[in-house]
Amino acid sequence: xxxTPSLFVQxxxxxxxxxxxxSAAVVVFSGRILHSAFALFFTxxxxxxxxxxxxxxxxxxTQVLIYVGGILILIIFGLLLTxxxxxxxxxxxxxxxxxxxxxxxxxxxxxxxxxxxxxxRIAYQPDTPTVEILGVSMLTQxxxxxxxxxxxxxVALIGAVWLARVKRKFDE
Amino acid sequence: MNNLTIYLTIGVILFVLGLxxxxxxKNLVKILMGVELILNASGxxxxxxxxxxxxxxxxxxxxxxxxxxxxxxxxxALAIILNFYxxxxxxxxxxxxxxxx
Numbered sequence: 001x002x003x004t005p006s007l008f009v010q011x012x013x014x015x016x017x018x019x020x021x022x023s024a025a026v027v028v029f030s031g032r033i034l035h036s037a038f039a040l041f042f043t044x045x046x047x048x049x050x051x052x053x054x055x056x057x058x059x060x061x062t063q064v065l066i067y068v069g070g071i072l073i074l075i076i077f078g079l080l081l082t083x084x085x086x087x088x089x090x091x092x093x094x095x096x097x098x099x100x101x102x103x104x105x106x107x108x109x110x111x112x113x114x115x116x117x118x119x120x121r122i123a124y125q126p127d128t129p130t131v132e133i134l135g136v137s138m139l140t141q142x143x144x145x146x147x148x149x150x151x152x153x154x155v156a157l158i159g160a161v162w163l164a165r166v167k168r169k170f171d172e
Numbered sequence: 173m174n175n176l177t178i179y180l181t182i183g184v185i186l187f188v189l190g191l192x193x194x195x196x197x198k199n200l201v202k203i204l205m206g207v208e209l210i211l212n213a214s215g216x217x218x219x220x221x222x223x224x225x226x227x228x229x230x231x232x233x234x235x236x237x238x239x240x241x242x243x244x245x246x247x248x249a250l251a252i253i254l255n256f257y258x259x260x261x262x263x264x265x266x267x268x269x270x271x272x273x
Contacts, residue, residue: 056235067212134233
């Protein structure tokens with residue numbers, strides 16, 4: 001059974017959770033697309049902090065490295081390459097907002113209802129560093145998915161480069 | 173209300189916000205951001221289940237593979253968005269209707 005965390009840890013957790021949720025809301029409802037991209041930074045960092053609270057140390061570092069250092073940079077590159085900064089259309093016009101929010105609220109209610117109605121079988125994972133266990137299981141039990149992931153990354157890399165290249169006349 | 177419920181609630185909120193972004197936005201890059209939010213929510217759920225329900229690290233491995241898929245998805249999506257912009261000089265999804273009958 002898990003010991004009750006101290007008050008400081010609880011406050012820290014509440015701050016991380018609030019940062020995650022509020023910045024995610026800013027991502028969705030901000031009118032300016034660049035503000036959304038910067039709010040996404042705080043969401044990713046907040047999720048990484050929640051991973052730390054869940055004793056997933058390796059996953060937290062991976063989250064910061066890949067999401068913040070890779071995917072977010074890629075998204076900002078995508079923004080800046082496809083729209084002129086001074087352009088008025090750089091803001092994001094949204095459509096069918098009321099219907100979508102209504103659908104989302106209903107969906108959230110269903111999910112939370114299912115979550116509250118399920119009797120979860122609680123079994124705590126021991127508080128140990130996870131890197132060694134993850135590494136061993138990636139090369140034994142999960143070897144095939146691990147190799148498939150490397151193939152997927154290679155194919156996606158080559159495919160992305162091929163798709164994004166500037167096409168010359170003799171290619172057509 | 174135990175700890176698992178708090179994490180799952182945060183996961184639900186992230187997922188629903190991502191869903192709203194995907195449904196409402198006209199901007200391709202913002203739709204990509206919504207997809208990333210959804211993937212983050214599922215990763216958070218996997219890790220919470222891994223800590224509180226299964227008691228082993230299988231959920232963390234699933235979250236790791238989610239991160240791998242998200243990275244490759246973002247790269248390919250960016251390439252497609254760049255091509256879209258070259259063709260139409262805009263990334264408004266409503267312009268992507270050339271296959272409509």
